[in-house]
Amino acid sequence: MASSWVPDVDPASDFSLANIPFGIISTPDNPAPRVAVAIGSHALDLAALAAHSDILTTLFPDIPALADAVSQPTLNAFAALGRPVHRRVRAGLQDLLSTTGSRAPLLRDDPGLRARALRPLREVAMHLPMAVGDYTDFYAGYHHAHAVGTMFRGPNAALQPNYLHLPVGYHGRASSLVVSGAPVRRPVGQILLPGPEGAGEASRPATGPSRKLDFELELGCFVGRGNEMGRAVPVGEAEECIFGYVLLNDWSARDIQKWEYVPLGPFNGKNFATTVSPWVVLADALEPFRTRPIENPTELQDYLKEGREDSVFDIRLEVDLTTAEGDTTTIARTSSKHLIWSFPQMIAHHTVGGCPLRTGDLLGSGTISGPGGAGERGSLLEMTENGKKEVLLAGMDARTFLKDGDSITLRGFCGPDGARVGFGECRGRIYSAVQR
């Protein structure tokens, strides 16, 4: 892969020429949210290209909808153009931004346009990349499901009987999706308080701030083209539905969740906030990083049988916890390969009964944990065995669950330095519960 002529593309940048992720930016001089791609430490403002040059029509003469799509306040219109268009636009922009690109002079040699369109990332504000109609969270992180199941039901009943037969999932809350950097308010809710010493839990709930606030490390997948109601998406065609990927933190209040979740699943324990990273890594950018998922010993139903074995991605994932005092500790390192169901399988299952997916819908992988110890786990629930052990932090500090003022930052990338395909940060800081 060639390098980019754009200045200051650090070799360790997530946004190399091999990536070209899409996001929604605004700037102090133009508060209208619009489409950009990231390259190194810059955002290339595609709406500015469309408004002030004919570069887009020169590069993509047969995609007339593009100029309008990149001027929208979400990526939905662009995502709806379909994966072949995303592929070509990414390739065209790589050519425009490459030192060896045949079209590079169009932008590189036009200082006025460069000043308008190429903006330092530190000067741009990022917005939620998609208007999300529905958000579905799956539970495909096998080691997470197994660890949590063991904790609550013992090792012999860790996995429910359905777990290896279908990608278990539930409908999440779309209205509380926020972009990286948005504050996260500690939720108030009903919890069972500890009873007198030795008496276990009280038999009655109380209402108060969650005492078991947790993060969940997930990979999120945005739908590009959906399906009509009543028409299932075959697993072999599901890749064509995928627009791209983000990191996702499905913040969870374990005490609220535990009391509320029978028999209909998580509700207030999950719906107060879900944070996504701002740059959508296109599905094609991750193609070189395919690998095999966790082996499933079950004879699958036909509609879940995939034609390929390398159906997941090996993305290096890391979780940082930063205290209010500013001390940062990397508390987990793992890989997105630790899934037992692929996104195409999730899509095939989601639609098998006819449920329509729409452009912009978000699918979460479920919490991703490695098979090893606390340092590979995608949630504090697992790392601390539900609060029984402490996670040690820099600065002589420790945690069972999150404190007010803590920040969690998810990071993820693949590829070698100089050609990294990464997500940037998915970050959120905890603010104290509203007093009432």
Place this chain on the structure above:
Amino acid sequence: MASSWVPDVDPASDFSLANIPFGIISTPDNPAPRVAVAIGSHALDLAALAAHSDILTTLFPDIPALADAVSQPTLNAFAALGRPVHRRVRAGLQDLLSTTGSRAPLLRDDPGLRARALRPLREVAMHLPMAVGDYTDFYAGYHHAHAVGTMFRGPNAALQPNYLHLPVGYHGRASSLVVSGAPVRRPVGQILLPGPEGAGEASRPATGPSRKLDFELELGCFVGRGNEMGRAVPVGEAEECIFGYVLLNDWSARDIQKWEYVPLGPFNGKNFATTVSPWVVLADALEPFRTRPIENPTELQDYLKEGREDSVFDIRLEVDLTTAEGDTTTIARTSSKHLIWSFPQMIAHHTVGGCPLRTGDLLGSGTISGPGGAGERGSLLEMTENGKKEVLLAGMDARTFLKDGDSITLRGFCGPDGARVGFGECRGRIYSAVQR
């Protein structure tokens, strides 16, 4: 209540002058969806009033946003204007449509405008009334929860420990909401097939059309004004968030649901279709029909304590099953009063942790059943004790669950003849599963 000068307002009509429900219509001469109200057997096209007269500005000079709001393809813009505006617009339209209305001549005596704006219901197509961001389904029908719990866990564990402490609910699927009349495709999914005789259920699933397709009789509530993320809605202010009500049929595939629902709740068993009635009955239209909910013996958490006792509505509800042969049987009669949680309590609980509700969000009550026998039950699951008994139909027919070609029609109304406040029909017909 006076009567209307509009012709053919049947005394048994759900759409009396006391009602004035809002919906989204289109007509053969104007396919653009737009806002109307129903009066008797007519729709009054408010967008036509706005375009071809100054009636709206005469009636509502200080609501300049109204003309634009009624020209939208959903009720969201109107709903967002807030309950005081809805109250005044309904009162103003009642005056316009009343035989004794001071403003009645503006429309009654203008034959050209009447012909444009007052359209027979049989000539209009109805659309989904709101753009729904999130759909939440609660479980507040006490007799339903108790009956289903008894069926699956026995009478001593019928209700989960949390049931009387909080309005249990889960996030439903917004993308598969459809308006009355839309076809409902029998879903395909994973089910545990019966094993050899006497052997109970097979230990492995199969994939096929649901054999236990059911309806659920519910009341739906649309949010008018929502809340900011992080700010709970106090139960005493929740009424001001409510725009209006519809009938809701949360179609359910009991066999798919049973296999999939642990531990995260219903998914494909519910997300293939949910039908709502097309006319939104404004919250104020139901005010005269308040009554007390089912008594809850629990000491409630403060945030769920209501200042009023008459927090639910006594709406007569009926369910018709019509076979493919055209025979119709009323299989259930009950009342919407059989709830143990009110919608304000549901809203207070939904937002207590900071979850934002948005204009157009839909809340379902959960299945509503009376305390009596099969004829008061809001689902076939209850009527047939999960398929063990048959429901007898007209035409020498019978059902345990729904057959292809069956239609379910929900109806609901309150008030005396001549002043009924009703919902019209919430209807859906079952079509055979897609063969693969």
